[in-house]
Amino acid sequence: MDYRSDIFYIRQVQDGKINAFSHLIDRHKDKAYNLAFRICANREEAEEIAQDAFIKAYRSLNNFKMKSSFATWLYRIVYNTAISLVRSRKNKILAIEEFPADAVDFLSSCGSQDEAVEEYRSSLVNFAMQKISEDERGLITLYYYNDLDLEEISKITGISRSNIKVKLYRARRKMAEIIGKTENKIVSYHG
């Protein structure tokens, strides 16, 4: 486990040691990739966005004033790139109309019951995520997956705290409704 702070590696990179940047990538790549993936729902594009974000961050690292954390700064690049990519796409995400009611049957191939439950919940969350807008997906990811508070989310997205509260409320409501309805369908399908 690497306990050195981001600032330690940032200073090393600023001193010309490129390889120190790989520690920063290793530390933040999963959350950066996950944020990009949740917004654009495409693995190749998410990888491209996350890589570009790290490269942009590297290029501007000499101007990094340490006023915000490296992660906040990085997520801001990822968030903005992913949102503009999705908005520029003519064909939005091809969302599945209905969650397959027999999906639970396929989960029987999972090793344990816990694993199957996790898998089921994860696919249900992915399904519900596709039904909300791209900026709502970004907010849900930053709040629940990246575990950030409203202040940090506001710095990343450029949306005011009060507006984030409202948007999060709506996004949660929509997702909860979709999850609830889908669960009811699955229960009635299995009698």
Next chain:
Amino acid sequence: MDKQEKYDDDLLRTFLNPDRVERAPEGFTSKTITRIQIEKQSSSLARSFLGKNLVPMVSLAVFAALIIFSVALPANDINPAGSLLWGYLRNPGITLPAINNDFFQNLRVPGWIPYLFIGFLLLMFFDRILFGIFHKHSK
């Protein structure tokens, strides 16, 4: 948080496991570092050419500008293009409002002072340009 909000939040926290983030693909770090290294190499190549040649290039540009001026502004009016330009420079056709310059007419200063003043202005002007070019480059 009201009751509904709390219910939705609890439901999402049950379903959405923060440990189940989509992981970056295998080799992500090495690919990104390679891209950075390639970009750095190509930009340093371009910069090294400019860096090595910036001073002679600036000298060359100034030299060329002086030659053009010397050709375009002849001492006599033989060159028609030069005479046109020279004619315009002598009389640009701009009328300035008349100012009361009694103060300046009555002012007695040594004859070299205006040249010194113009010299300072020119030096300041070139200093700003060169500072801008080289300081930006050293950044």
